[in-house]
Amino acid sequence: MKNISNTIWTGVRFFFAFFMIMGGVQHFLKPDFYLPWVPEFLPFPVLVIYLSGIVEIGLGLLLVFRRYTRIAAIGIFVLMLLFLPIHIWDIFSDDPAIGSQKAALIRLPFQFLFMAIAWKIKQVSEKF
Numbered sequence: 001m002k003n004i005s006n007t008i009w010t011g012v013r014f015f016f017a018f019f020m021i022m023g024g025v026q027h028f029l030k031p032d033f034y035l036p037w038v039p040e041f042l043p044f045p046v047l048v049i050y051l052s053g054i055v056e057i058g059l060g061l062l063l064v065f066r067r068y069t070r071i072a073a074i075g076i077f078v079l080m081l082l083f084l085p086i087h088i089w090d091i092f093s094d095d096p097a098i099g100s101q102k103a104a105l106i107r108l109p110f111q112f113l114f115m116a117i118a119w120k121i122k123q124v125s126e127k128f
Contacts, residue, residue: 009124013063016117020060020076027053036097037086055079066125073122080115087111 027034031049038045059079062072090096090104098104 006124006127009121012117013069013121013125016076016121017060017063017072020056020063024053024056024058024060027056036095037090039086039089052079063121069125070122073118073125076118077115077122080111080118084111084115 027049031046034049034052035045038048042048055075056079059072059075062068063076087104087108090098091101091108093101093104096104098107
């Protein structure tokens with residue numbers, strides 16, 4: 001049973017790595033899409049978008065290598081935690097970045113799901 005669980009979580013880890021890398025690449029392909037999510041108090045919003053894309057790509061790449069899985073998973077958890085207030089703010093915004101309050105409400109649970117997956121990957125990686 002342990003081997004099956006390890007196999008499943010290895011698959012989840014690789015899928016999540018792909019998800020993070022592709023998400024990071026999107027920051028470079030469609031930076032205008034991300035502009036509404038950058039808080040107004042942050043200077044150089046396009047730079048913020050590019051830097052967060054680099055971080056997402058880097059963490060996704062680290063997640064591929066078993067040796068760095070734990071640190072990558074913690075990094076992803078922290079990154080998702082940092083993005084959480086932005087997604088909560090979007091729910092209460094008159095003009096949500098994601099398009100509507102309904103879409104923002106649907107999006108928020110996914111943030112918690114991503115955090116839970118990252119944390120579980122971290123826990124599983126400690127058993128290798």
